Amino acid sequence: MESLVRSVTAERDGAYRERAQLVAYLAACYPSEIWTDHDSPGWPVVAVETPAGQMSWHIAESDMDLFAHVTERTDEDRYDGHTTGQKYQRLAELTILTASARNVDTELRERIGAIRDGMENLAARLLMSAASTSPSKKSEIERACAAAVREVAEAVKL
Secondary structure, eight states: OHHHHHHHHHHHHHHHHHHHHHHHHHHHHSOEEEEOOTTSTTOOEEEEEETTEEEEEEOOGGGGGGGTTSEEOOSOOOOOOOOHHHHHHHHHHHHHHHHHHHHHHHHHHHHHHHHHHHHHHHHHHHHHHGGGSOHHHHHHHHHHHHHHHHHHHHHHTO
16 A cells, blocks of 8 residues: 555656646746745745736745746735636647747748848849949949848848
């Protein structure tokens, strides 16, 4: 019987540790704090403020090593009163927001890359058409084209 209890306890603690690792990641991504829940001593609360709203979890003392990056508050907590259901609804919304933002970011990078490529092609065509101009005029065009391409690249950080 003792072995069964040890096994179930180890499985439970392992599940808490896995959840704590995910909460630690969220706490690294968004402003977060730790406070003491006076109703549940020994189970600090990690609250994460996300664009979808606050989410908080009780964390086992044995998992607090994962939260060295989170500020501990000693004054009154700022719990917004969310329920467990609301917390996981907010997490679902955050997942959708994050995926949407990543898709938009990818699309913007592709569009910006196309603009950069277009600028480089335009610069090459200008230089080819300038081949018959005087060396000083050609040099001026080369500098202007190179500067324009650098400016676009710097603006979009590609």
